[in-house]
Amino acid sequence: MPRQTIVLRVFVASPSDVGSERSLLESVLRELNQAWSQTLGVMFELVKWETSVRPAFSSDPQAAINEQIGEDYDVFVGIFWGRLGTATPRASSGSVEEFERAHKRFVATGGSPEILLYFKDAPIAPSKIDIKQLESVQIFKGSLAPRGGLYFSFDDLSSFESSLRSHLAAIAQKFSTERRESGIRLIDVATPAVEAFLVSDEDDFGFMDYIEIYESRQAEMTVAMGVINEAMVRVGEQITLRSKEMAPTSTTDAKNVRRMVKRAADDLNNFSDTVSKELPAISxxxxxxxxxLSKALVLRGDFTSGDSALLELRTAITTMLKSAAAAKDSVLGLRHSTDSLPRLSKEINQAKREMVRQLDFFISEIDSLLSTVTNIVGAIDRMVESD
Incomplete structure (x- = not known):
């Protein structure tokens, strides 16, 4: 007998500089459809101007897009980075106008559509920086909190993928639990429209498999972070010692100072080598x-209960989140100490520069971790609330 499935339409709005993220969104939706069509009875249909809009005329190009996209979607996904887009007669950009339409309906209906906003926090190539566009993004971003908006940041594609998967999992389970019919299309999963959206590759991993992978990789990351932490303690002590040894006195021996400077440079270089070796493993x-972990959360829909397990998981990763934040503070302190070392010789200056560079890489990695974990914690909270 044909199985009835809830189809949630996902409209994606973004400027032109996040093409990779738009493609990744489509890939994640296909993956989730494969996992959920038979378990939660929920599927996603992607709505984007590239495939949902035809050539037409209206008062302006954005108006033509609005008329064809309409308001028949359940989830709005907005993605921004260094550009806001081209202004329209009604808003600072087409993407912002699409957000405003979604937000207006959200207020009018008391919660529909779901609105997910993501901001990419990654360096932009100098040749591609548009100061006015970047300022416009920051203004738009700053306008969200006063309106009650919560957005999420990501540093790279992997953190965006994990966050997106977790957030969509929470939304799908919410709709599956509530079984709301107003504004939601129910279709036969055997229809060509659905089969065309499914991927052909089968993934045999289950919830326990993904949890085991998460725990194993988390352990690997903890070990590598521990190696860097031990190296930080060691080099911190060495910096303190070398600073005293290199301090000028009335009986300073120039050769001895030169020797101490060489040792200090070696200390910094050894630390940089350790970080450069461990960072790829951590990443x-x-x-x-x-x-x-995000895939495990997707498969949670196979189970009728499990809040206690979710809360235990939340507690564990929240503890890790606090540890990562504390680690970042320590790294920033070490970076400041390193950058404050006197410019005594070419060797020490080069060693300082390389150590600061490696510490910046480490800080960036911690930021990616903090962003990803914060987003997953938020998704878990939504899952618990929807039960």
Whole structure:
């Protein structure tokens, strides 16, 4: 007998500089449809101007897009980075106008559509920076909180993917639990429209498999972070010692000072080598760990209960989140100490520069971790609330 499935339409709005994220969104939706069509009875249909809009005439191009997209969607996804887009007669950009239409309906209906806003927090190539566009993004971003808006930030594609998957999992489980029919299309999963959206590759991993992957990769990341932490303690002590040794006195021996400077440079270089060796392992483990965790959350829909397990998981990753934040403070302190070392020689100056560079890489990695974990915690909270 044909199975009735809730189809949630997802409209994506964004300027032109986040093409990779738009493509990733489509890929994640296909993956989730494969996982949920038979379990939660929920599927996503992507709505985007590239495939949902035809050539037409109206008062202006954005008006033509609005008329064809309409308001028949359940989830609005907005993605921004360094550009806001081209202004329209009604808003600072087409993407902002699309957000305003979604927000107006959200207020009028008391919660529909769901609105997910993401801001990419990553460096932009100098040749591609448009100061006015960047300022416009910051103004728009700053306008959200006073209106009660909560947005999420991400540093790279992997953190965006993990966050997006977790957030969509929370939304799907909410709709599945409430079984709301107003504004939601129910279709036969055997129809060509649905089969065309499904991917052909089968993923045999289950909830427990993903949790095991998460725990294993998390352990790998913890070990690598521990190695860097030990190196930080060691180099911090060495910096304090070398600073005393290199302090000028009335009996200073120039050769001895030169020797101490060489040792200090070696200390900094050894630390930089440690960080450069461990960072790839941390980054890889983070991507795998939280990619697996987000997929585990997707499969939670296979179970009728499990709030206690979710809350235990939330407690564990929240503890890790606090540890990561504390680690970032320590790294920032070490960076300041390193940058404050006197410019005594070419060797020490080069070693300082490289150590600061590696510490900046480490800080960026911690920021990616904090962003991803914060987003996943938010998704877990939504899942618990929807039960």
């Amino acid at each position: 890889h483990a983070r991507e795998k760990a939280y990619g697996a």
